[in-house]
Amino acid sequence: MNSKRRFVFFLLSITISSLVFSQEVREARTLADNPINSKFPLLKFLDVEYEQFSAADYKLKRDDQKYEDGSIHSQKRLRASVMVPVLMKKKFVVFTSLRYKYEVLDYENVKYYLIDKPFFTHKANEESHYLAGTVSFNYIDRIFGKRLLVNGNVTVDGSDRGYERMMGSVSALINIRESAHTTFAIGAYVSSSRSLVFPIFPTLRYQHMFVGTPWMIDGIMPQYFYARRMIGENGRFSFGFLLDSGMFFEYPGQEGFKHVYTFDKVAGKLDLVYEHNLTKSIMLRASGGLSKTYKGVFREKNKKDDFAEMSQDWNGYFSLGVSYNLGRRK
Numbered sequence: 001m002n003s004k005r006r007f008v009f010f011l012l013s014i015t016i017s018s019l020v021f022s023q024e025v026r027e028a029r030t031l032a033d034n035p036i037n038s039k040f041p042l043l044k045f046l047d048v049e050y051e052q053f054s055a056a057d058y059k060l061k062r063d064d065q066k067y068e069d070g071s072i073h074s075q076k077r078l079r080a081s082v083m084v085p086v087l088m089k090k091k092f093v094v095f096t097s098l099r100y101k102y103e104v105l106d107y108e109n110v111k112y113y114l115i116d117k118p119f120f121t122h123k124a125n126e127e128s129h130y131l132a133g134t135v136s137f138n139y140i141d142r143i144f145g146k147r148l149l150v151n152g153n154v155t156v157d158g159s160d161r162g163y164e165r166m167m168g169s170v171s172a173l174i175n176i177r178e179s180a181h182t183t184f185a186i187g188a189y190v191s192s193s194r195s196l197v198f199p200i201f202p203t204l205r206y207q208h209m210f211v212g213t214p215w216m217i218d219g220i221m222p223q224y225f226y227a228r229r230m231i232g233e234n235g236r237f238s239f240g241f242l243l244d245s246g247m248f249f250e251y252p253g254q255e256g257f258k259h260v261y262t263f264d265k266v267a268g269k270l271d272l273v274y275e276h277n278l279t280k281s282i283m284l285r286a287s288g289g290l291s292k293t294y295k296g297v298f299r300e301k302n303k304k305d306d307f308a309e310m311s312q313d314w315n316g317y318f319s320l321g322v323s324y325n326l327g328r329r330k
Contacts, residue, residue, distance in 0.1 A: 030180040031207055036216050036228050040236050040275055040283070041325055043083060049321035051077040053291065055108075056315035062117045062308045070110035072312070077246075078102045086135075093138040101130040103248060119308065120252035128248035132157035147175040147185075159249045164260060165302060167193040173205055181209040194304040195247060195262035197295050226273070234277040242269040244291070250298065258300045261307060265296035269317070281325050288318035 031037060052075070059069040080100045087094040105126045112121065134155040141148050150172045158164040173187035185205040193199060204221040218238075219225035226240035247264040273287040296310035 031183060031209060032180075034209060034216065035230055035233075036218075036236060037207075039234070039277055044081070044283075044323040045083055045326045046324040047079075047081045047321065048323070049079045049285070049319055051079070051317060051319035053077075054316040056313045058293075058310060058312040060119075060308050060310050062115065062119055065113075065115040065117065067113050067115045067117075067119045067308075068110065068121075069113075071108045072105055072315075073108040074104070074106040076104045091140050093140070095136050095138075097134045097136065099130075099132045099134075101128075101246065101248070103128045103130075103246075118256055120254045120257050128250075129160040130157065130248045131159065143174065147178065149173045149185075149187075161249075161251065164249055167191065169193070171203065173203060181211060183207045194302055195264050195297075195299050197245070197264055197266045197297060224271075226271075231274070236273075236275045238271075238273040238275075240271060242271045243267075244269055249301070260301040261298050262301055263296065263298050263310075265310070266294045267291050267312075268294055283323045283325070285321040285323070286319070287321075288316070290314055291317050 053072075055071055055073050057069070057071050059066055061067065078101070081097060083095055083097040085093070085095045107122070107124050107126075110124070132155055134153050137152045139148075139150045151170070153169045154166070155168070156163065156166045169189065169191040171187060171189040173185045175183065175185045177184040183205065187203045187205070189201055189203050191199045201222060203223075204219070206217065206219045206221070206225075208217045210216070214229040216228045217226075218228050219240075222243050224240065224242045226238040228236060228238040231237050243266065245264065245266045247262055250261040250263050251259065252261065269289055269291045271287055271289045273285065275283055275285045277283050292314045293310070293312035296312070297306045298308040298310075299306060
């Protein structure tokens with residue numbers, strides 16, 4: 001808890017000092033031409049990220065009965081993605097994306113407890129490969145004078161052992177308020193995947209520039225909520241909250257269990273991020289902070305009932321990334 005308090009105090013110190021001592025002369029800007037947005041696009045053509053976590057204790061339960069606990073001594077993760085536009089019209093955009101994730105978990109001091117339900121064990125060192133391909137359809141229009149964005153996705157995924165499943169999702173956002181300095185939109189997300197902890201949830205998009213200061217609030221809830229500002233001409237600093245989700249396929253290979261299980265985890269992060277444009281197309285990114293697992297669940301593939309539930313203590317993390325973007329604005 002002491003490290004958590006120090007991190008929160010650090011965030012508050014940065015905010016207060018920046019607001020009090022910033023004496024830059026800034027020209028009048030809007031959300032559309034603010035470099036916080038224009039120089040750092042949300043979607044990236046090519047993105048590679050390495051992430052590492054510190055040690056943390058964990059426990060696993062089945063029907064509220066603890067059957068395992070121990071420590072995840074080390075967790076390392078490599079992510080890579082490519083997004084390719086296929087069709088771009090005024091109101092209709094189609095693109096495809098490929099994602100890959102490699103993850104290594106090192107366990108220590110693992111203890112098992114006898115319960116009245118069967119459970120599978122795991123190796124001291126586990127590796128997983130996750131692959132997914134998505135076709136995304138985006139429709140932009142106006143309804144009752146308000147901007148509407150509808151997004152539909154079809155995804156196939158699997159692992160190094162082969163194809164596992166197909167799923168779809170639909171989301172929609174409608175702008176409630178849109179001005180030179182503020183955007184506010186509400187919507188919803190629905191997925192057909194039975195492995196997700198939250199397959200249905202409301203969404204909220206909020207951006208607001210504080211005129212006369214270098215700061216902007218930028219959020220897509222519940223995914224993230226950041227305070228952002230430029231550092232020089234090509235750097236961006238952000239701090240806030242990130243809801244990070246990730247999954248992989250588990251193959252127990254033990255008698256009495258199904259061949260494939262899915263594991264999906266949702267973690268909340270207190271996040272510090274610095275991004276820097278090396279060129280108009282290449283961007284570097286570094287982040288770090290504290291992470292707390294909200295919930296992790298094992299389920300049989302294509303089943304919605306939890307087989308086991310995981311909880312994990314706070315731990316620290318850092319990540320380094322590089323991205324390449326096409327058609328960057330000046």
